[in-house]
Amino acid sequence: MTTTTSAAVEVTGVHRRYGGPDGFEAVRGVSFEVRRGELFALLGTNGAGKTSTMELVAGFTRPHAGTVRVLGHDAFAERPVVRPQLGIMLQEGGFPPDLTVAETATMWAGTLSDPRPVGEALELVELGHRSGVRVRQLSGGERRRLDLALAVLGRPSVLLLDEPTTGLDPESRRNAWRMIRGLLAGGVTVLLTTHYLNEAQELADRLAIMHEGRVATSGTPAEIVAGHPARITFRLPGGAGLAALPALPGLRPDSEDGGPGRAVTIRTDGLQRTLTELLGWAARHEVELSGLEARPASLEEAFLAVADDQEPLGVRA
Structure with a gap:
């Protein structure tokens, strides 16, 4: 029964x-x-x-x-x-x-x-x-x-x-x-x-x-x-490395430095706050962030995190 x-x-x-x-x-x-x-x-x-x-x-x-x-x-x-x-x-x-x-x-x-x-x-x-x-x-x-x-x-x-x-x-x-x-x-x-x-x-x-x-x-x-970070990606302007960027949430001090023109990915749990700070910094310094994209976390992100054994938060250049 x-x-x-x-x-x-x-x-x-x-x-x-x-x-x-x-x-x-x-x-x-x-x-x-x-x-x-x-x-x-x-x-x-x-x-x-x-x-x-x-x-x-x-x-x-x-x-x-x-x-x-x-x-x-x-x-x-x-x-x-x-x-x-x-x-x-x-x-x-x-x-x-x-x-x-x-x-x-x-x-x-x-x-x-x-x-x-x-x-x-x-x-x-x-x-x-x-x-x-x-x-x-x-x-x-x-x-x-x-x-x-x-x-x-x-x-x-x-x-x-x-x-x-x-x-x-x-x-x-x-x-x-x-x-x-x-x-x-x-x-x-x-x-x-x-x-x-x-x-x-x-x-x-x-x-x-x-x-x-x-x-x-x-x-x-x-x-x-919800357990995975959003992503912001862009290319560094000529003459700038990661050291030139502000202290953004998700940007760890021990992240690998990226040379000028290289793609940067910021992973963050506060997408709006991080993006606002990044754009404010770019406006103040008259810097154009080419290829700028901001994406909230997705099921694909969660799946890839499992497949990649949960990569840590931070910046990858």
Whole structure:
């Protein structure tokens, strides 16, 4: 019987290893939960363990340690109970190439207890007009859209999407986002992996960034971004080094000096204050800061900080 927990997915201290007791450990103590009706995104560098974690949630294999529960059930031991409530989109679908799009969806619908009408599922991903085309004749992006159609065909309560928009053109990606938002509005819970940071920024209620098999940071996109500095970049005017600049917040005394004409990046937690002081100094000294850009912290900054092992604040010339 399904519990009344507010979490649709609970991952607690899971480990996954390949190649026996001394093999490669792809997932190393990962924990997170996905609340009912939200979209939770897993981000990470290549090899971070995202897909391995997703496969544990799908119940394809048992974790070597830790627990995975979906809708209150053990994802592996109780997979016959969980599976009818899951929609799963893997990185590769592996469809029979000689079947048409409609035949492929109809075949898949035959394995489900309460599928959507095939035509409805294909229209959701804008493949209705391609229903009579054989799978081998589809483009890579169209095959991804067929993957997505099959994932939602069974009216899932929990939808697992592993890199769902890879290979899609920008318009198709936006349409996929629109469909996912519609599913969320209908109460579906979504666990998503993606390499597109703007996709996570657009869709995720909360997210985790993985690195080397562990969760490096997690929270709402705003919470994760808030922990990282804004950036101001410009080029030093001729004849000026860093020593000529004022004592700006984020400009450390021990920063490496930059020669004239070299690019300077100031990282700061007080973007407006630092920029005001910099521009005031430039006005007083009649200095033109070429290539001046000021950018608030972004999800990309947070991601790169994890990938780069959290570079310290300061100036890089």
